[in-house]
Amino acid sequence: MGFDSLQASSGAAALSVTSWAFLSFAVTAILIGRLVKAPGMRQAAMLLLNLGFLSALIRTPRAWCVLTVFMAVVYGLGRLKTSSAVRWGAPVQLAVIIGLWVFLFLVRDPALVPTVNPFASQAIQLIGVSYLVFRGISYVMEVELMPAERRNILGYLDFMLYFPGLIAGPIARYRSFREAADGEPAGGVKAVLPALHRIVDGLLLKLVVADNLAPLALFAIPEPSALALPLLWGSVLLQLFVLFCDFAGYCHIVLGTAQLIGAPLPENFNRPFAASNLQQFWERWHMSLTSMIRDYVFTPAAKLIVQRAERVWQGQLLAAVYFGTMMLVALWHGTSWGMLLFGVLHGLALLTIQLKPKWSRAMPPVGWLQTERARQAVRGSAVVATYVFVSLTVVLWVGPTERWIEIFALLIGIDA
Known part of the structure; x- marks a missing residue:
């Protein structure tokens, strides 16, 4: 799924x-x-x-x-x-x-x-x-x-x-x-053309891009072991892009339709593959879901901790809530062991991002990293790393536990 x-x-x-x-x-x-x-x-x-x-x-x-x-x-x-x-x-x-x-x-x-x-x-x-x-x-x-x-x-x-x-x-x-x-x-009549344009964009993303690339992506591969290692990696990295085109295409159609009806729905995507870390990714992907969980799970729980917990425990409790909200995002998509592990990995990664400012302040600055070219290279590498991380964790959605274990083994060259 x-x-x-x-x-x-x-x-x-x-x-x-x-x-x-x-x-x-x-x-x-x-x-x-x-x-x-x-x-x-x-x-x-x-x-x-x-x-x-x-x-x-x-x-x-x-x-x-x-x-x-x-x-x-x-x-x-x-x-x-x-x-x-x-x-x-x-x-x-x-x-x-x-x-x-x-x-x-x-x-x-x-x-x-x-x-x-x-x-x-x-x-x-x-x-x-x-x-x-x-x-x-x-x-x-x-x-x-x-x-x-x-x-x-x-x-x-x-x-x-x-x-x-x-x-x-x-x-x-x-x-x-x-x-x-x-x-x-x-918007009246002026809103009709942009809404129709959005519906057409959605149809192109869904029917032309997603549906034609889907047979090459991981979820459509019946026997991953039959693929050469580069092709298997390609199918894994392609799957996230296919999911985006499929879901974003659907959302474009729905949002355009809702705009024409006169009861619009909220945006769901904002260039997620431009994210340079996982926190940015989740702020850009399925935004209507993440904003709901932020407003109605994380924020009330965080307020409760700040108001009632002893200060010495607040940091640990807030970290637990932060981790728990990511687990809810994962389990909302499914209650399999793979989804559970997906939530754990993303929760740990998000906690690491929260701790990064503290580590950065404790480390001396590296001279060559202060140049504009170096910063652009680091950001570009971070964008690629974020995409690869999410793509690899999406493997956890593939069927029963034994199947995604087999795929991970194949990805590192172990013939299952």
């Missing part, structure tokens, strides 16, 4: 962003967004369209029941928060977020703690559950920021089920989404 590739299902495949079915939903939504002026009528029409989209993805009554209960619980939490006379502190907010994360892990991986997992006996396929949970977190955290007259259930359902970003993001924020969706489409 890629950074945010779709969980396999016939419904999701039939409604991929390059399908005629998705196009028909998109055109209908654009007409609703542009022609229906009354916010209430627009929300009701979009809700019907969103439910129609979902009906192609969710096929079983049990899955619909789970979705309905989840939506009701999230809405109830939001109502409880806005009606409470006491402001929710960081501990309460963290408890709510942890509860929603636990639901996500249990429903997505029925084999996880099967003795207490209610989905262990009969798994359900709830397409887009990872994004629904994050939308739910955003709603609970931000609902009190909206005026009381705009906290209606139609607006809530419109936000939670908004179909363009439902399958694989980007992750919408409740407040910014509602403010945009409740008003007139931004």
Whole structure:
């Protein structure tokens, strides 16, 4: 599974962003967004369209029941928060977020703690559950920021089920989404051409670049041992680029569509391969995910530590939270041993980057490194090293543990 590739299902495949079915939903939504002026009528029409989209993805009554209960619980939490006379502190907010994360892990991986997992006996396929949970977190955290007259259930359902970003993001924020969706489409006619241009760019990235390079990348290689060592390394390094083209192409299509509808979604990429270290990479890759985890996991936990922990322990606890948030990013993509190790490696690398300023101050300056040419060379090397590091850790997503162990052995010349 890629950074945010779709969980396999016939419904999701039939409604991929390059399908005629998705196009028909998109055109209908654009007409609703542009022609229906009354916010209430627009929300009701979009809700019907969103439910129609979902009906192609969710096929079983049990899955619909789970979705309905989840939506009701999230809405109830939001109502409880806005009606409470006491402001929710960081501990309460963290408890709510942890509860929603636990639901996500249990429903997505029925084999996880099967003795207490209610989905262990009969798994359900709830397409887009990872994004629904994050939308739910955003709603609970931000609902009190909206005026009381705009906290209606139609607006809530419109936000939670908004179909363009439902399958694989980007992750919408409740407040910014509602403010945009409740008003007139931004930019008017002038915004149409840039949005269409973006959709075309996305189609080129997805259909021309990603789909044609994918057969040469690691995930498509049935027998890595049959490749010569240089070709195997090439397939490993190519895989990250293919993932980017596939996911960024998808995001371009979705963002352009959402812009035409009049309810835009947040940006997800900002030249990630220009990053000179892993921290910059994660600030540029899947930005809607990393910003959500920063704002609703790391920041509340860090505030709690600063407010309540003894100063002597604060540094270690903050480092643990920093490491833990990276683990959540990894496990959000999957709960395999490979994903767990992916999170550990990225967490350790990020902690090392945090410690670098202290080491730099303790070391004497090296004269030749102070020249502009040397600094450019060092930065270029850092960009390459960052890309190679991420590419190698992506190998951990390949199938069962034995398979990625075999690939790593082959990469260093050991014939498994």
